[in-house]
Amino acid sequence: MNEIYGQAKKVRIWLGEADADTLKTFTFLQFIAAIKRTRALLSSAVIKKGLAELFGSESLQPIEAILCSSWFGRRWIIQEAILGHSIIVHSGR
Numbered sequence: 001m002n003e004i005y006g007q008a009k010k011v012r013i014w015l016g017e018a019d020a021d022t023l024k025t026f027t028f029l030q031f032i033a034a035i036k037r038t039r040a041l042l043s044s045a046v047i048k049k050g051l052a053e054l055f056g057s058e059s060l061q062p063i064e065a066i067l068c069s070s071w072f073g074r075r076w077i078i079q080e081a082i083l084g085h086s087i088i089v090h091s092g093r
Contacts, residue, residue, distance in 0.1 A: 022091050028062075031054075
């Protein structure tokens with residue numbers, strides 16, 4: 001599998017069907033990734049503020065919902081997500 005994913009120019013990951021919070025969750029994860037790229041530390045205050053702004057609550061439930069997708073239960077996800085040269089994540093249509 002290392003060779004297959006290591007040679008892949010593009011890996012597409014489908015997380016399953018989407019619900020109303022899926023787009024907000026992806027927006028939140030992009031927000032966190034952008035902050036992490038610009039500074040070494042990511043404070044819990046920043047995370048809580050981002051959650052409150054997008055979801056109206058500091059609850060991690062929308063993020064947990066995506067992490068409970070069957071994709072994350074598979075053993076080879078690390079290879080898919082790390083070895084591919086370009087990763088595209090899909091949810092829903």
